[in-house]
Amino acid sequence: MQNQYTSVLKVIINPPDILQGMPGDTLQLHVIITNQGYKDARIDVSFDEAFQNLNLSNNPLQECLSLASQKSYEVSFEFQIPPNTPPGTYDYRLIVDAPEDYPQETPISFPLQIQVLIKEQTVRRGGDDPTFIIKPASNPKNQLIYKPGQPLLLTVAVNNRCQQVDRFRLTCPDLDDTWFTIRYPRTGYEGAGVLSEENGLELNDYSQGEILLEIHPPADAFAGTYPPTIQLYSQNRQDLILLDLVYLQIPENYILDIELNTILGKSSRAAGKYQLKLTNRGNTDRELVLDAKTQDEEELCNYKFEPLKVRLLPQKSTDVNLTVDPTSSWRQPWLGSGLFINFQIEIQDQKQLPLPDKLPQGTFIWKARPWWHFFLLLLLILGILGGSAFIIWRILHPEPAKIDFLKPTNPTYQEGNKISLNWQVSNVKQLDNLRLSFTAENLEPKEYSYKINELNDGKNCQTQNNTLTCNNFITEAKQPGKYTFKLEAYKNKNNKVDEKTTSPVEIKLLPSPEIVNDSFSSDKLQYETGQQVNLSWRISNPEQLASLQIINKQENGTLITIGNFDFTKGIPPQLQKQCQKGNELTCQNVPMGVSTPGKYTIFLQPTSKSPFQYPKNLKASNPININVTSKPFEIEFFGINNNQQSTQSLDEGATVTLRWKVKADPKDVIITLSHSGKKVNVTGSESIIVIPEVGISVEDKYGQQKPISMKITIIPKPKNSPTPATGASHFLFSGQRLIH
Structure with missing residues (x-):
């Protein structure tokens, strides 16, 4: 217990030396106060401001008591160490004051310490566990200052509180061995002048000792705050972890x-x-x-x-x-x-x-220049004089204008684009005009004259430092062909000073539409009249296709257009279902009616949208040959008074009705009544007077079918003659069909 007396007050503090605990622990401090004065006194017990930062308890940190003369009273304080308090030893003071009754003898101040332990330290199991205290104490707010060249001396006070002799050893695990030196006290058994070889501190039971710790950082250690851990090992209780921190500050040195x-x-x-x-x-x-x-x-x-x-x-x-x-x-x-x-x-x-x-x-x-620099200076003076003379001569005789270059922007162009040129003319102020001309195959030569101030428009041409430069100068050459351009520079109307000519520049035709090889075909090669012919084809470069003709080449060489489609506005309506346009125009099963039998030689002829593309230069498709035959025909009915028998007996001079019906296309056949030579339709009738024989013949107009005919023989029957027997009648009117 820590006791302190005055003539009027006696104060006993328990525990007297130091309070120890980990962050978050609750600690207790007991104070016994005795009034030894001659009168009653009002006494205040409180803590200084440093203590306030270490308290989290809601209990009051001060007590006020009235104590009679020669009486004692115990005051107990309980408080909690904040959980985030850094390990270290913190100083604070307990203050006992009686300002009203003993103003001369009070206040009394008691310096005390709280040691906040490291969390990894072993929790004490009893009152016989060893303890140690580092002097001087340090904490984050009270750091030990290291002075270069002067080791920092620390004393570690060890208290062996058990009944056995124990050996203690000190280490600094956070520091390199070159940073510190540990000195243990000598045992007293060494000879005079001999240093101790001991590597530990031996303490009897219930005794205390000190270990000297020297901290001497190397010269290249960085400035800053170092909180190394100090660990004490007990030989008897090796499971104990006794730790503390030293807060060391190395001041900054800027040498x-x-x-x-x-x-x-x-x-x-x-x-x-x-x-x-x-x-x-x-x-x-x-x-x-x-x-x-x-x-x-x-x-x-x-x-x-x-x-x-x-x-x-x-x-x-x-x-x-x-x-x-x-x-x-x-x-x-x-x-x-x-x-x-x-x-x-x-x-x-x-x-x-x-x-x-x-x-x-x-x-x-x-250093000064070498002697040969004078020679260079002389050459410089001569050069200046010669240069001045040349400048004067050039002013009097200016350099003539010159066409530096003339070239096309591109070597080739596509149809629809005009040729553009680049050129440069130096000393252009001496010129009056430039003449640009071009020649091409199948075209008349053309020439254009430009005044210098007209060309300096700032768009395609501009003059800088007496040099006229024209870029992307658009010409009037746009028709496909090969062109050669010539630029001539004139000082006045008839004084030409320079000219330049380009290499040939070509404007190429746009790719023409072409029938893809072997793509033009029909669904079959043999047809009858009235049947639909289905044609298919593929055409490359369809974007240039203007129209497409289907042409029949007759046997005599005559060309007849049997189909014409306009593609200037895209696929025509009549082909919307049969044709699709992509990289190629593909048409499938385009119907074509053929009304006349015969042999057909059909091909496709495309035309281009280009105004410079001649139709005769466009390649037609390979021809295909198809054969159209006429339909077979027959005489379905031919008779007199609805009687088709080939031999009939009729009254002489009687009027009868002749009827016929032919199964055929009227356009393909010629029907003739043989008894009169009359040409008739496929179906008809007429009244005739009985004659010995009537007949009908059918012929193919195109000669592709064999002609057929029928006739009826009439046997005149006398007037009022008896009616023939049935069997005879059957024999007489048995018909006959004749085929020639």
Whole structure:
């Protein structure tokens, strides 16, 4: 227990040394106060402001009590360590004050500590577990400052609270071995002047000891805050994990050594060469940008650093090459000791860290020119005089105009596009006009004359530095063929100063529509009159197809158009169902009626939309041959008074009705009544007076069918003659069909 007395108050604190706990733990502190004064007193017990940050409890952190003379009272405080409190040892004060009754003897301040343990540390199982305290204490807000070259000395106080002798060993697992040194106290058994070989601290039961810990970071350690873990091992209780943290701060050191060494400081032709040596003797990472500037009024040199940007780790060095290159050659002295050029090294830290107040300065001596430069100067003067004379002569005798080039924009063009030209004419102010002409096969030559100011329109032609340049100049050449262009430059009406001619330029015809080989066909080769002929074909380049004709070539060579389709507006309505247009025009089963029997030789003839494409140059399809025959015919009925017997007995001089019916196409046959030579229709009748014989004949107009005929023989019957017997009648009227 920690006791403190005054003449009037006695205060006992339990636990007296240090409170220990992990983040989130609840701790208790007990304070016994005795009023040893001669009167009653009102006493306030509270904590300082540093304690407020370590409390999460809702209980009040101060007590006010009235205590009679020679009486005692115990005050208990309970509070919780915030869960996010970093491990470390935190100082605070307990304040006991009686300002009204004992103003001279109070307030009394008690310095205390709370040690916040690391979560990985073993939870204490009892009061005999060893403890240790690091002095001086540190926490995130109260860090230990390391001074370069002076080791940071820490004392680790170990308390062996058990009944056995124990050996303790200290480690710093977060630090490299070069960062720290652990010194254990000597046992007392060594000889004088002999250092202890012990690697641990031996403590008797219920005794205390100290271990000395020296922290000495290496020179290249980065500045910043380091919270290394300190771990204490117990030989008897190896399962215990006893941990604490030391909050170490290495202050920033910005020492930077800069040295400028001269490699080549005098020269008349070469650039000056220097070496800049940079050494970071501090403990921060430096990112530097190098530059140099003249110390004279006028900048005469370029300064080139290799590398331009440098990164230096602590205690590291690097060399940078500097080249000083004079730029104004006319400032180089002709005589004397040379020109002294002074310059200052400038450095910029990209992290805005402090730099040395004084930076290196250098001097480059630009030596006087060598003697042969005078000879060059003389040549220069002579050249200036000669150049001036030439300029005067050129002013009096200006260079003539010249056509630099004339060429087409493209070597070939497609039908529908006009030829465009590119040309350039220098010294155009001396010209009055340009004449452009072209010649082509089957075309009359044409020539166009242009004034120079007319061409300088700023669109296709423009004049700059007395040079006229025309690009994509559109000509009137648009008809397919090969053209040759000529451009002539005239100083006046009849004074031609230059001309240029192009190589032949061709405008090609658009691809003509063509019948794909062997694509023109019919569904069969033999037809009868009245049957429909179905034709199929394929045509390439259909976008250029204007019309399509179906032509029959007769045996005598005469050509007759039997079908004509207009494709200028696309597929005609009558072919919409049979034709489809893609890369090719494909038509299937296009119907064609053939009314006249005979042999047909049919081919397709396309025409092009191009006005320059001659129809005779378009290839027709391969012809196909089809044969159309007339239909067979027959005499279905031929009789007198509806009697078809070939022999009949009729009254002499009687009037009878002759009827006939022929199964045939009236256009294909010739029907003749043989007894009168009369041409009749396929069906008919007429009244006749009985004659010995009547007949009918049918002939094919085209001679493809054999003619047929029928006749009836009439036996005149006398007037009032008896009616013949039935059998005889049957014999007389048995008909006969004659075929010739």
